[in-house]
Amino acid sequence: MTQSLDNAQIEALVRRAVRAIVNNDLSSAAQPPGWVDGKPNLRVSISARHVHLSDEHVETLFGPGATLTPMKGLYQDGFFAAEQTVMIVGPKKRMLPSVRVLGPTRPFSQVELAFTDSISLGLDIPIRHSGDIDGTPGCVMVGPAGTIQLDKGVIRAARHVHMNQSDAQFYGVKKGDFMDLKITSPQCTITMSDVLVRADETSKLEVHIDTDEGNACNLDSATKIELIPSGGGCGCKAH
Template sequence: MSSLEASRDLVEQLVRSILTQQLGNGTAGNGQAGLAKPNVVANISARHCHLTQEDVNVLFGDGYQLTEMKRLYQATDFAANETVAVVGPRQRMIPGVRILGPCRQFSQVELSFTDSISLGIDIPVRLSGDVEGTPGCLLVGPKGSLVMPKGVIRAERHVHMGTNDAAYYGVKHLDRLNMRVDSPCPTTLEGLLVRVNPDWKLEVHIDTDEANCCDLVHATNVTLFRP
């Protein structure tokens, strides 16, 4: 082998080594080889509530069915035309809180930390559906009202993903990822809870306080990566 060929081989080995370190065995970030890089969609989860059909009946009338205003990014869910007022201690109220459908097996109100201060409710950060030991509130609809004994939470920042997305990032259900937001207020949000379902598209959900903190509306890029 000539010295020129040896030098070229050495350079190629060095280049491959650097690319492997920087691109994670041939793919961007810490993805897996052979899998296409997913498109990361980050959306702001504004205050909203999920209701059982029984609670819809109380608030809107017996047998009432929620009506669809628009489909959400996850096509299984929709924003309803219907809203309710959420009332906290000392009659503090937030009107026009959107209901998301379809109806669920539990009722839950998801607020931001700023909302909780406005209502005077000390709400914990929880995974959706984990409502044991959480505070309640009064819900008021056009046909009635009801007291929720529990179910008011600040939803934990999380990312929905399908099985191919999970394989790309090398994670499983209930693992954690971090998210870098490139914006006028560049920020890294840590500990996004991974939620995996074969029917889901890749989508990050953060609340309005978190979105304002990193100026998500004006972000030029968002990147998910393992801690």
């Protein structure tokens, strides 16, 4: 037996549904970026080999007027993996054939590799924080429309954590501080020190480590992840 609804009942149901949607949106908006259930939601991501390019180098490598084409958005809002890739050539003509370009573009180009990548290329690369490229080795980048000889800019990116100011307050840290990252995995539990805090107003809580570090701690099988202020602090942890 089917029961019909009058206009008043239909209007009440619609109002209830709209109110639920609005209340949910307001609840989400009240939380800092990336927070879940009133606390930071820690994510650890493996940052595989990649390239950041300047606008000038995008055109040189991919043709006049070329721009980066987003393929997939990254966890941090506004950042993406581009459809474009480049070949990286080392000093002994060894090469990595398809290294992903990340966007958006930057004022200068930078190549970020893991230690094993640098061995394959025959490069001796230092561990540096992004943007600190003085005194670093260069390489050749090859695209479908041209070639770039980088005099510097190839680094192994130092591990770091992106966070917003609410995350920083939660952990009792500030921009430029260092933290420890403890990853508990079967037979591979490890604590990584010197995780640089990169805090701003909009970032979501995310630690970046490279492929070598991710393999060393068996990140895919991790059962617990803790971010701990170095040398004291509040000792708060998010899992």
